[in-house]
Every structure is written in structure tokens, then in C-alpha cells.
Amino acid sequence: MAIDWFTVSAQIVNFLILVWLLNRFLYKPILNAIDAREQRISAQLEEATAIKATAEQEHETYQRNIAEIKQKRTELLAEAVQQAESERQRLIEEARSEIARLSEQWQQALASQQHSLQQQLTRRIQQEVIAIARKVLADLATVDLEQQISTVFIQRLQQQSKQLAKQFNAYASSHASNALIRSTFELSEQQRLSIEKSIKSLVQHHIEIQYETSSDLLCGIELLVDSFKIAWSIDDYLYRMESSLNELFQQLPAGEELTSQNTNVPV
């Protein structure tokens, strides 16, 4: 176990060289790498902290925005619901008014049609009544309808002689002494004479009588002295019949009327 001092000194030198070499090629590079990594990690951590702070801030901003959007959405939704409700009410009102308008139109159309129908019916009945009366009078009594009308007119003049005479004279004296006899048919000479005779028996003054045939009258005769009038026609009968028909129409159920008139109602 002798100590070789040359080896000792050589090993000291070797060791010092190894210290230098390892310092140069091992410790410094490794420590530098570690330091660099630590710095890098530290920088990354700082950056991550900053990013996290920013992200948290943005998160808060987004949360706030989302809350605002939700609130706005709720408000808009409520507003939309309110608008929809008001629009619905408006449409319902419009529909109601439209229905009322259509109903009124329909009622008017119905009334118009009813009126037209009544007129047609009245005209037709009038024609039929006149025809029937003429035929019945001709067949049973061998009497002409026009003759009988003038007879009845004369009878009416005579029946109302007192009252009519008073009124007639009052009018005739204060107004022009002209009288107009209007009839739906041409009066015969005999009929004219009978009527003139009846009139002259009522009127104390002289009166000029004119004759006129008019289709406006419904099968009758009327005496006109200015605005004063004495008449007979089948208008009264027809009027009563028309009233009766009106009552009948009004008694009909509304459904029947609607059903019968449905096709004529504009949609």
C-alpha cells in the first residue's frame, strides 16, 4: 500500500482537469438549460396568469352581455306578446266589424230581395186578382170589371157625399174649378156620364172635368181636384195583402231565410 507520489500528483492534475471539463461540458450547459427552462416556464406562467385574468375578465363581460341579452330577449318577448295580443284584438275587431258590415250588407240585400220579391209578388197577384175578378164577374154576373169599378167608384162618391161635398166645395171654390179623373182603363161614354153626374150632384159650382188614363194606378179610378183626391182601386186590398205577406216573411225562422238567401250573399 505504498503511496506513489507521481500517481498522486498525476491524479490531482487529472482531477482538476476533469473538474474543468465537466464544468465546461456538463454543469454549465445543463444549468443554463435548466435556468432557461425555468425562465421560460416562469414567463409562460406569467403569460398564463395574464391570459387567465383576461379570460376571466372576458368571461365576466360575456356573462354580463349574456344576462343583458337574456333580459333584452325577455323584454322583446313580452313586447312581442303584447303586440301580438293587440294585433289579435285588432284583427278580431276588424273581423267583427267586417262580419257586421257583411251582415248589414246581407241584411240590406235580403231586404232588397224581399222588397223586390214582394213587388213582383204583388204585381203578379194584382194581375191574377184582376184577371180572376174579371173572369168571375164575366162568368157569374155577366158584368165587365171596368164597368163594375166605375159603379163602385160612383157608389163611394155617393156614400161619402156629405163629407166629400163639403171638402170638395171648399177646395173647388178656393182653387181652380178643374177636376181630373184618372183611370187605368179608358172609361166608356156611359161611365163618364155617370161619374160626371155623381160629381155634379156633389159640387155646387161648375166644374170642368178632364179624363186621363194612367198605368200608375192599380186597377182603379181617382178624382183629383188639385191636391184633393177621392179614389178607389185595388191598392187597399193589395196593401192589406202585402202587410199580411210581410208578417208572414217576418214569422219565417231566420235559418230558413238564411238558407234560402245564402246563394245570394256575397262572400
Added chain:
Amino acid sequence: MHLSPDELILWQYGFFKLNNTIVTTWILMAVLVIVSIRITSHLTTDTDISRQQNALEVIILTICSQIKEVGIQKPRQYLGFIGTIFIFIATANLFTIFPGYEPPTGSVSTTFALAICVFIASPVYGIAERGIVDYLKSYLQPTPIMLPFNIISEISRTFALAIRLFGNIMSGEMILAILLVITPFIFPIVMSLLGLLTGVVQAYIFTILATVYIAAATSDSEIT
């Protein structure tokens, strides 16, 4: 059979000679430097590092933490010296795994050389850290009467350092050689494994003691 690898002289020219210890040391130095260069040439500062770099970083940071644990506050300043002691001794001892290899730490010349390095480094670091007066005053602590004892302590601990390492490694080698003669199977392998463990432990002990001595020299108030 020879007790020390110093006895195997490969080349000699007068006073200069190349024995097995010196040559093996050169080989170890070459291996350490080449491996260091190879690994450190591919160093990366990324977090994704190679296994070799990771292993080296672990070794170096462990040495640093051990130095710090002993009481030296700036471990990087002493890493070159203390770290080289550990790496050199540990490598020299671990290479006994190769058949025919004789560790330079089995030579008393090497262990004395390392002990002398520690013996010199300790006051050098102490003076550099504390100043020569302050350092020399430490020899008079706690009383001037202790001066000769402190000096003797310095010298004797250096001898103890050298002999401890030499004794352990040499004895391990000797036991292995004897066992190879007596029972060539199984037992030498077990002893070889034990020798590896002993080698690393001895490297650790030598390094820690050297660190303690340097720490004592650099910071007298902390280590007494």
C-alpha cells in the same frame, strides 16, 4: 495478484510512468466528457426533454440539493468541485461491473489525491468566502489552545477520507478476487452487486464529507 492498480505499470520513462490507475482515470475522464458532450449537444429548453437530459438534470439538481442541505447557500458555486468528486468516484466504482476493470479509487494514490484536493479546496474556499484573517481565526476557536488540535484534525480527517475510500474499494476488490478463487459461481456476482452498492455509498460519503468540510470552512458560524 496486486493490492493497488498502481503496481501495474504500462509505460515508464524515468520518473514518468503510466500505470493502470492513470490510464483508467483517463479512460473514465474520456467517457464522462464524451457522454456529457453528447448529451449536452442536444439540450433543449423545452418542457419536452430527452431521457438522457432528464437523467443528467436529475443527478445535477440532486447534487445541488444535497450541497444545500449540508448548509451551503450557493450550491452552484461549489457544484464543479463537489459534483465532480461524486461523479468521478461513483463512475469509477460502478465500472467494476466490467470484468477485468480495476477502479482507480482502489488506489491509495487516487484517494490521497482526492483527499489532498479537498484538503486544499477547503481553506481556499474558506478564505475566498470569509477572508484570510477570519478563516485563520477559525483555527483558534473556541480557544487558541485548540489550534494544534484543529490542525491535527484537518490533517487526520484528510487521511481518514483517503483511507476510508481506499479501504472500502480495495477490500471489496480483494474479497471479490478471493471469492472468484474459492467459489467461482454465484457468490462473486452477489459480492459484485454489493460492491456496486458500496461504491455508490462510498462516493456519497466522500462527497458529503468533502461538502461538510467546505461548508465548515466557508461558514464557521453554521458548521462547527
